[in-house]
Amino acid sequence: MSNSRTYNFSAGPAALPAAVLEQAKNDLLSYRGSGMSVMEMSHRGRDFIAIARAAEADLRDLMQIGADYQVLFVQGGATGQFAAVPMNLAPQGGAADYLVTGIWGEKAFAEGRKYLDRARLAAVTDPHTYVPPQGDWQLSADAAYLHITPNETINGVAFDTLPEVGDIPLVADVSSIILSQPIDVSRFGVLYAGAQKNIGPAGLAVLIVRDDLLGRSRPQTPAIWEWATLAKAGSMINTPPTYSWYIAGLMFRWLAEQGGVAAIAQVNRRKADKLYAAIDDSGLYANPVAPANRSRVNVPFTLARPELDQPFLAQAREAGLVNLEGHRSVGGMRASIYNGMPEAGVDALIAFMREFERAHG
Numbered sequence: 001m002s003n004s005r006t007y008n009f010s011a012g013p014a015a016l017p018a019a020v021l022e023q024a025k026n027d028l029l030s031y032r033g034s035g036m037s038v039m040e041m042s043h044r045g046r047d048f049i050a051i052a053r054a055a056e057a058d059l060r061d062l063m064q065i066g067a068d069y070q071v072l073f074v075q076g077g078a079t080g081q082f083a084a085v086p087m088n089l090a091p092q093g094g095a096a097d098y099l100v101t102g103i104w105g106e107k108a109f110a111e112g113r114k115y116l117d118r119a120r121l122a123a124v125t126d127p128h129t130y131v132p133p134q135g136d137w138q139l140s141a142d143a144a145y146l147h148i149t150p151n152e153t154i155n156g157v158a159f160d161t162l163p164e165v166g167d168i169p170l171v172a173d174v175s176s177i178i179l180s181q182p183i184d185v186s187r188f189g190v191l192y193a194g195a196q197k198n199i200g201p202a203g204l205a206v207l208i209v210r211d212d213l214l215g216r217s218r219p220q221t222p223a224i225w226e227w228a229t230l231a232k233a234g235s236m237i238n239t240p241p242t243y244s245w246y247i248a249g250l251m252f253r254w255l256a257e258q259g260g261v262a263a264i265a266q267v268n269r270r271k272a273d274k275l276y277a278a279i280d281d282s283g284l285y286a287n288p289v290a291p292a293n294r295s296r297v298n299v300p301f302t303l304a305r306p307e308l309d310q311p312f313l314a315q316a317r318e319a320g321l322v323n324l325e326g327h328r329s330v331g332g333m334r335a336s337i338y339n340g341m342p343e344a345g346v347d348a349l350i351a352f353m354r355e356f357e358r359a360h361g
């Protein structure tokens with residue numbers, strides 16, 4: 001790592017591995033002798049089609065995505081899918097259930113309500129510091145789907161087990177955990193993720209949808225978010241976010257070189273365990289989330305004396321540890337430690353936190 005790079009704990013857009021950025025730099029002016037940047041290529045040309053196909057194949061390998069699922073590369077972020085999910089799955093007048101365990105789930109529910117006459121809260125937590133047991137949820141028999149957010153990026157709350165929903169399609173916003181730990185795709189009807197946490201640059205969202213759920217969309221669904229149309233067109237009904245797609249492909253290759261999802265999940269677990277241990281062992285830092293539901297990729301924490309927040313952030317920045325401020329809606333600190341954050345970055349953060357506590361605690 002060159003001296004000018006920091007350890008970037010941003011929740012998203014998030015740190016990318018230096019090796020991926022170096023590869024992009026090498027390819028920048030002329031991709032594999034093509035005489036042009038990937039940014040400048042036709043999305044229908046041979047080079048880009050090969051990039052797109054390889055990215056999909058690598059993602060299918062990494063996540064062991066069955067042949068009965070489509071993989072779509074779309075625009076509009078995860079937020080676009082908040083609207084696309086009801087439009088694609090629930091008929092006019094239809095019902096759907098939402099389990100809200102954090103701020104992204106709240107947003108998904110609020111957007112879903114615009115398109116659903118009967119949008120129901122299966123459960124909602126207050127404060128968002130845990131996942132209620134399934135026995136406490138209210139699931140409706142006529143729901144077109146159950147929507148969950150398995151990892152709440154802002155609150156740092158993660159499901160420890162997957163819901164049992166029978167025949168009701170399980171739809172999950174996996175923006176912040178995709179590829180950071182194994183996900184059993186076969187348990188889901190739909191998985192979607194904005195790319196800028198674990199996959200690559202912003203501008204791209206990845207959608208994994210089971211074949212039998214295609215073709216339920218309402219007629220007024222915008223073509224760019226109609227899953228069946230996208231699937232038929234290889235995600236190219238208009239110009240896709242080509243450069244983000246290409247970088248996502250480099251990320252998939254990089255992850256495969258690290259040993260794949262199971263291997264990086266072990267690193268991620270180690271990173272999270274030691275950071276939570278440092279928080280729990282201290283008298284200055286605290287994390288409010290139920291231990292079983294602590295996120296392994298987003299670690300929020302507060303300082304016992306809020307007047308120390310600004311000095312903490314300023315000194316962290318001087319030490320090359322940046323973007324540690326919590327989301328504007330919750331305050332405090334948050335360290336996002338996705339696949340792109342090396343273990344050495346977490347070690348450096350822990351050392352800094354200990355030193356700061358010694359000086360101020």
Ligand SMILES: *Cc1c(COP(=O)(O)O)cnc(C)c1O
Nearest residue numbers: 077078079104153173175176194
């Ligand atoms: C970041 C995030 C979003 C929003 O993603 P956009 O791509 O900006 O729309 C939605 N859900 C979760 C869980 C997120 O972490």
